[in-house]
Amino acid sequence: MICDPGDEKDESAADIPAPAVTISCLARRGERLVPSVRAAAEETAVAFSFNGSTHAVMMATPADLGDFAVGFALTEGLIETPADVLSLEVIAARLGSGAGVELRMWLPEGRAKAYQARRRTMAGPTGCGLCGIESLEEALRPAPALAPNAGGGFDSSAIPAAMAALAGAQALNARTRAVHAAGFFTPEAGLVAVREDVGRHNALDKLAGALARGGWRAADGIVALTSRVSIELIQKAARLNAPVVAAISAPTAAAVRLAEACGITLVAVARGDEFEIFTHPHRIIERTRNHDA
Template sequence: MPRPVVRVPRSSWRATGTAESERAIPEETAIAFTFNTASYAVMMASPQDLEDFAVGFALTEGVVSSLDAIDTIEVVEEEIGIELRVWLKAKDAAEFLGRRRKMAGLPAAACAGWESLIEAMRPPPEVGDGQVLTPDQIMTAVNSLFPQQALNRETRAVHAAGFWDPARGLVAVREDVGRHNSLDKLAGALARDGSTAEQGLVVLTSRVSVEMVQKSAAIGAPIIAAVSAPTALAVRMADACGMTLVAIARKDGFEVFTHPRRIKGTLESHVA
């Protein structure tokens, strides 16, 4: 299996001169998803936590509604990439393949565009109430993510997604070259651990695009906190599904874009 990090030669150009050395950079691998032999998607991703990736992708993309639908997962290394062979249980496989056949029956040109638009704009499920958190708890959650980013410390080139619970702290962290992939892997890790995202918050190192809202809502997360800004569509989608969207979380505070009812109190001045 490919290593998630490789070292490559490089020349450093600085004001003090040039030097030859090596740099650690993240690997990027083509990952193909198949469900009961039916091809579904190919993603470029970091070749680690692949079982989590398979489960999380299936959940956040709506292929299955729960971990119970998955029978087995095979990770198969090919010459040009990796295939994640997901085998669904009989009832769930029949439902999935039925949906595929329905789409295949549409005119090819119309199907491609219509299916893509429907997928891109699918409304996420409404999230639950979750917990009311203090601003200090939001900052604690955001600050707790960075020390756990082992892959990014080595490469400075990957995203991370974490889940923070006020009772347990940072429950899980997953990293990947793709921000969507890191969130899928986090979703899979939580599902395989028997945990849910309903009583804490998802923490992201990336900007908040609409897909990040859709995927977080799919696992029931009532709050997202991100270090970068959201898109306008992400704000509208978060508002529609009842999610609290926190973004631009920096050392001196953060901004709340939707449903601020889940955040109460004031931010202590000593927060670093």
């Protein structure tokens, strides 16, 4: 059975850190330094293990860990659906320098063999999605191509609507001003899901898990991001079969090349009603509005 952290029966789940803590500081107010407090986003070492072997260790926000586990496995190509995870345990661990979390998953034999064939170990700081990869080719691995008609078309007004909805749904960032968010928006349903994390790629992994576990198809909407768009985010979006990725910041050149190659419509610098389309603009439709003379 796949368990969310809140459903985990192991008593160690109660030891998982909160996603934010209150810390003391000195704040300059006017011309004086005064004692103050601030909410700070937590960073926790999160280890992903498959069939007893550690695959990756990431620094991440300790929230939505069940979604994180499934989404990471999906976007890394280790599974195709949540049903490929036979069991999932979220286990708190005490480390010399603090608390950690192990996401312990078991895969069926066929998936386990595929995993062993491309096993890698990563140990990196927050926001680093490609640390420790043993092969440079693995870092630049091609992404699966989307079908030319994937996702249909979206009215151009859907982009600012998605970004505005995402901005209003970032509860953790409103407290800490220190985390990224990834959201999924459809014109019919609005903002379906949002996940936050100190790492931008972690937020997207959590969103991937939430969509898969909730039965939503990324092909039916827009993936919205609060960060710049780097190559690993396009790799993950392609694994989700997401036809449109929209972000508040600019893309890297490598991300643009990969989005073009795999068929993703990449929209970036999306602020207010303005945005820029870098690849496959056919999915963004500007409606002609007639006005009475």
